[in-house]
Amino acid sequence: MTLERNRTLSQIFKNMATIYKYRGGDDRFKSIAYGKVAKVINALQEDISEYKKNNSLEDLPGVGEGIAQKIEEYLKTGKIEKYESLKKSSPNELLEMIDITGFGAQSLKQIHEDLNISTKKELVKALQEGSIRKLKGFGDKKVENMLRGLKLHKEIEDRMLLSDALEIGEQILKWIKEIPNVKKVELAGSLRRKKETIGDFDVLLTCDEKDRKSVIDSITISAFAKKVILKGNTKISIIHKNSDRQIDFRIVNEDEWGAALQYFTGSKEHNIHLRKIAKDKGYKISEYGIYSTDTEKKIAGKTEEEIYSTLGFQFIPPEMREDLGEIELASKHLIPKIIQFEDLKGDLQIHTLDSDGVNTLEEIVNHIKSHFSYEYIVITDHSKSLRIANGMDEDKILKQIEAIQLMNKKLGEEFVKSGIEVEILKNGDLDISDQVLSKLDWVTASIHTNFNQDNTERIIRACENPFVHCIGHPTGRLIGEREPYEINFEKVIEASKRTKTVLEINGQPNRLDLNDKLAMLAQKAGVKLVISSDSHSLANLNYIKLGVFVAQRAWCTKESILNSKSWAEIKKFTKFHSKVMSTIIL
DNA sequence: GCCGTTTTCGGCCCGACTGTTTTCAGTCG
Known part of the structure; x- marks a missing residue:
């Protein structure tokens, strides 16, 4: 890189x-x-x-x-x-x-x-x-x-994955909500900003002044508190028994909630920048509220919205608070409307029993129909050279296409699209013929082997294949396990734009690939992206939400995320045997 | 070392907790 x-x-x-x-x-x-x-x-x-x-x-x-x-x-x-x-x-x-x-x-x-x-x-x-x-x-x-x-x-030293942290966060919330007299509780910190890895937990809560002592005691003597590191009237730090991670609690009054939530969510850089601007405008911000520097009178603090609006700013979603220019945008009321999970109309990468998934097509369709409100899904099993994942050969692909057609007949709609996650071979060739690829609704091409080379040309060649719509997990990194393989991302962006090939934000907890930084870069360059679960089981289908978090941290709008659009619109944009591609081939 | 819609000098985000002190420095988030 x-x-x-x-x-x-x-x-x-x-x-x-x-x-x-x-x-x-x-x-x-x-x-x-x-x-x-x-x-x-x-x-x-x-x-x-x-x-x-x-x-x-x-x-x-x-x-x-x-x-x-x-x-x-x-x-x-x-x-x-x-x-x-x-x-x-x-x-x-x-x-x-x-x-x-x-x-x-x-x-x-x-x-x-x-x-x-x-x-x-x-x-x-x-x-x-x-x-x-x-x-x-x-x-x-x-x-x-x-x-x-x-x-x-x-x-x-090894931080935990966002997905694990979200789960533990839920456990913590449940625990605190059960403590008598706790009025409000929320997870703040990097977890609220949905960073890809989390070091510790920040928890904000309110209770009446008179109950403060009993609430603090309940937390520190709880079986969930393996060790108490710090205990004051407003701050408590413990080591959490279930996760062995530090939890920082902060207890505030209800009229300080917004200021405290804003402060405790960070990021540190965002807060410092905000406080400096406030100071220039004659205010002082602390976790208790916004104060006038002259009169020392409190002006705001009850809600987070109030904190930003008092300073003349638009509300900034937590996922954007990294001091990457969002404060300037908020001052001009130009914060983009970032993508939401509800905006997604389908999942573009799902594996079944036909390769390395654990569920049948029918199980997947039934589950999605009862738990999601998608307009379409794409089945993308692996292709033959990925033996370890039981990759499909041409015959098996054709059979799967038939099975999907049958399923759609049963459903009475074209809900399931036939796709594939095709292998990009060492030299950039694909391991499935164009003839078979041309029969599929959606082709994602990915690298799973031979990482140790400059993979830029390899990916560009895949982009140039007229039947490839998407590059899967474009950098190949595994968080905490494997560095991204070598690519020149600027060149990949250029090829992606030129060939109308979209790049994936893969929602697998240890992939999240593209990451927030690269997704931001891609959107800026005008590249279209998709968010996929890359699920291998029914439970995995929720991983798509992790992908949405990455997109939010990358400031992505609906406009950049292709699967927020109808299938007809997707077809219109991508090459799909379109004139754009035929001119490239000629 | 940077920076300025009150400043080219004199500030640099702000407050809680701990430990070791007798009023506060160091550390943390």
Whole structure:
């Protein structure tokens, strides 16, 4: 994938921010500046050198003369002198621990300077043997806290999948709702924003002032609380027994609900940006409400809508709150109407017993008819060369087409479309003949083997096949297991547009492929997308909702999501033996 | 180091909790 250079540069700036934070004093403001730029560069969707070419480096937020110079230096020489010299003067190995709970910049500094400790190993040893207690300010509790942070860090390094987190979130909600006198409870944080992986849970609740103590006690003594980390009048943190994850609870009064929900949902970057703007406008935002800076009077706080409208903004859906420009859009009342699950008219990737699914066509149709309100579905079993998935050969495909026709006759409507998830072979050929593909209503082409090569040409060739409508899980990544395979996404976008081949947002919990960033990029370029469940069982059909979350985080509207349209409209857009394609073939 | 519809200097989001202190710094989200 491209943008590798942006990531490296962003990491350098992040490290510089860490070092400045460690140095403290006035340097902590440099830390803020570099930290901000690191995030900005990481989020860029074009190579940083393009900005240099256009002389627009300093147009990037947070980039001024000094940092622009450093970026240029990096582009020219591959390194930044200032960073190299900073590294020489700081305990870099220790600084890698700065994100661990209990290991702040000042603590690390004291440990390094007073105990002459420079490596992780030495630090862990000092913690375990207790020699760290010699330091001023390091009592029993603090040392214990650091050891716990170290242990937790190892466990939390692998974040959990959104789908698992949503399930646990439901369990937490059920638990809290059963506590007497709890009036309202909602999940906030990255789960509410539907990030693809979740580190911990944020739960907001209200109760009457008089019941606060009993509610807090109910939570902390519950069997669901494996360990209580922190307990105050408004904040509680525990380790959840079922998931071994941290849950942060926040208890607020009812008239603070909106402000608290907004604050607790984040993202952090979104909130900081919002608070800065509020400050400029003469307001102060906290989790308790919006206050006038002059009179210190509270102006809003009851609902989230009120928070945004008081600032003159349109409401921003939680999925969009990542400080990627949504605040600017909201100020102009230009927040797009993002896609909703209810907008979808069909599921375009479903597997049956005919390859590696576990249900028959009939079971699937019956289930969908009683649980979804789709206008159509597409059956897309695997093709022959994917042996491990019991892929279908030409004969079996033709038989399946007949079975589907029979099913539609029974239903009295063309509800089931015949499709396939066809293998893109190593050289970009497909493993099923055009002649057979031409008989299908919908062809999704995917890569499942031979990842270790540049797959750009391979995918472009599949796009150019006149019978391919869609590229399935275009980057092949498996969250936490496998990196995306190598493709030049800009070129894939170009081919997709040129050939009217759509790209899939696959809703499998560990795929979510395209991801939010790439889906956003694709929509921006004018590429059409589809959202599919890629289901292999009846329960899997709900995965399509995870795909919708990705699309929402990518700001996708109905206009970009093809399966929000009727089948007739889909046919109109895609090549479908259309004139567009025949000219390409000729 | 960045940034400015009151600023080219003097700020940089805001508040809760903990631990170690006697009034607050460090850390966290």
